[in-house]
Amino acid sequence: MLSHIVLAAVLSGSNPNPTVLPAEQLQADFQQLYQQLQQGSYNLFALMPKAEYDQHYADFQQRLQQPLTPLEARKVFMEFTALADIIHTRIDFPVAAYRSFLENGGKTLPFDIAIAEHGVTVTDTFGSDNPLQLGDKIVQVNGVPVRTWLAQLQIFMGAENQQLLDGMTATSLAPLAWLYEGEQDSYTLTVKSVDNAELRIVTLATLDYDAQAGASVTATQAAQASTPPVAPRDYRIVQGDVGYLKPGPFYNIYAENVDQTWDITEFHGFIDEAFNAFIAADVAQVVIDVRDNPGGTNSFSDHMIAWFADQPFKFASDFRVKVSAVSRAANDRRLAAEGNIGEATQQLAEFYATHADGEVISFPLTTINPHPDGQNIAHRDIDVYVLIDRYSYSNAVSVAAIAQDYGFATIIGEATADLATTYAAMEQFTLDHSGINVGYAKAHIIRPSGDLRPAGVVPDIALPFMGELDNEQELQRVVAAIKALPPQ
Secondary structure, three states, X not given: OOOHHHHHHHOOOOOOOOOOEOHHHHXXXXXXXXXXXXXXOOOOOOOOOHHHHHHXXXXXXXXXXOOEOHHHHHXXXXXXXXXXXXXXXXXXXXXXXXXXXXXXXXXXXXXXXXXXXXXXXXXXXXXXXXXXXXXXXXXXXXXXXXXXXXXXXXXXOOOOOHHHHHHHHHOOHHHHHHHHHOOOOEEEEEEXXXXXXXXXXXXXXOEEHHHXXXXXXXXXXXXXXXXXXXXXXXXXXXXXXXXXXXXXXXXXXXXXXXXXXXXXXXXXXXXXXXXXXXXXXXXOEEEEEOOOOOOEOHHHHHHHHOOOOOOOEOOOXXXXXXXXXHHHHHHHHHHHOOOOOOOHHHHHHHHHHOOOOOOEEEOOOOOEOOOOHHHOOOOOOOEEEEEEOOOOOOHHHHHHHHHHXXXXXXXXXXXXXOXXXXXXXXXXXXXXXXXXXXXXXXXXXXXXXXXXXXXXXXXXEEOOOOOOXXXXXXXXXXXXXXXXXXXX
């Protein structure tokens, strides 16, 4: 999803297609949506019973009796898909429509938030005359309790637990508010002041992109003015003997088209360069930072783990895949793409060829061997730590689970909201008339320990991140905590 941080990235590309979709096409797409979700999903009804989902299907059909714009249709289909409450079963945010809105001077909420059990807190403000302060607690929005207001925005997203849903909402507040409510001139907020805990009423005008990005230096920018920008992938030596590695997303972030997304070449080269640098610097510890990481696929991360693994490993104890024509077609598209996509796609093709649609089979997972001694630090006197937080998602959670369950590393940070045993391995199909891409979870992935509970990774060393420090300060705090530990 989107946050204020990536608005600039949204402001490039073509406008959405303005065509109105007739009711008969909407009905056909909706039928295809529900049918193929059921066909492809490992278990679409794991959290929403089929009888209830069927009733929702009948109710939603009544909303498709007249022509809709592509955006209106997407919103209906997003809401229906999100009923599964599975994070990997979703229709993504309409980036093109939001881009068009922003390019035409659209105004959005000028603040960011964190959502936690203790309340909804302002974490950043935008614009030159913003009356909010960092740390203010939002109590009501337009007279509605803030949790009730947020629940309205969350109808377009599904997740297995509330913490996971809240994390996605916090990083997507302005876009979600626009999607649900459209453009608003202003919002009236009841806030509890960070200074004295007194309630006050704030009328907050929405701002266009230029006003938010250019009128003033935001609070976060001011706090981080002395630090360099955070790169998507990074490695360096900290405090002389700590190797810091931020692998970034486990997919090709430099892909020039969709077909290059799973090309592993750049990532593998980056990881090799980082660990060779750590060996050359004779580091005592390595910190692998997968905080705020959206995930990706293990064909990327396995290569990284093999640098510090001391025994063969698998990314899961069981990888239960449902065979379907929908997933077979998605895999065939990857096979036809250019680039080095790894072995998993070919293995899936062979797997699908030998099983019938509807079968659920434990996919024969590849055992990954540690790299040879020259490309492995497990035999060296180097302690490895994996740093996680509530915003570690998908394959980033899998990395932490592997490291923890096999004892390859010590996990430090805060528990992940996303699950280590989960419905995942997302595939996509495209609706025939609207062209909307639909994601679904084709597999049930069981973490290496075999724990079937739907839970996140709990760190070995708890170190919560409250958002008061910038990235460099947080890293120094982590390193200090590691240095204070007794030798392993």
